Amino acid sequence: MNRTIVDLLADNAEHARAFAGRFDEVQDGQYPEAVTVCCSDSRVLQDQIFGNETPGRLFTCGNIGNRVVQRTDAREVVSGDVLYPLAHAGTRTAVVVGHTGCGAVTATYDALAGGLAADSEPPGIEHCIDLLAPHIEPGVDLLPEGLDDAEAVNHLVEYNVDRQVDELLGSDDVPDDTDVVGVVYDFQDVYGGERGEVHLINVDGERDPTALRAEHEVVDDRIARLWTY
Structure with a gap:
């Protein structure tokens, strides 16, 4: 047997x-407090970044680029993975x-900048980049001058989160009373806090740090952005 599977x-x-007794209240249904849309990067420990050890608390979606959208024959829509708890489980917080x-943002940035050949990735990855590109492309033109590639990517990470928040807020399929929050998980010492900290960058479309701190004083020390535009 493959050693990885054995482990x-x-x-x-x-x-x-450890968890055997923690499923009693959710064996027959779920009512998650929040749906989280995370990047499926192996360094993003999706439930663990929020200290979650409670079955039924978080409805966790993962994909490369933390996208909330999928493409149908007719148009681009909010993904059913994200919508399910909002539509069927009473969840009213999306993160x-x-x-x-x-x-994913790096690959999309490279493709937009012409550094990634159109056929350099398998079709499935190309599809993901194609979904991200229209949301990220306007941000490339807004980037401050003088950034190196790593800095540009981290700026665009914020921009992408903002655009995904906008997609949720603008969708008729998302209940109007849903709180939509955007955050960035930092394990590269970019924001100056502890490695693994989540930094709040967007609440219901508001992304100005000063306004966010005034409105949400209880978490003002967790609000940080690399840029506003």
Whole structure:
């Protein structure tokens, strides 16, 4: 047997022993407090970044680039993965989680800048880049001068989070009373806090740090942005 599978099953056995009694209240249904849309990067420990050890608390979606959209034959829509708890489980908080050094944003930036050949990725990855590109492209033209590539990517990580928040706020499928929040998970010492901290950058479309701190004093020390535009 593949050693990785053996190790995963051993770790799962420990998980089952620790969590066996925590499913009693959610065996027959779920009412998550929030839906999180995270990048599926292996360094983004999706539930763990919020200290979650409670089954049923978070409805976690993951994909490269923390996208909230999917493409149908007719048009681009909010993904059913994200909508499900909002439509069927009473969830009224959505959190878009970007992260520093995002590979999907990097690949999209490279494609927009002409550094990535059109056929250089498998079709599935190209599809993901094609979904991100229209949301990120306007941000490339707004980037401050003098940024190196890594800095440009981290600026665009914020820009992408903002655009995904906008998609949720602008969708008729998302209930009007849903709180939509955008954050960035930092493990690269970009924001100056602890590695692994989540930094709040957008609340219901408001992205000005001064306005956010005035409105949300209880978390004012967690509000930080690399740029406003």
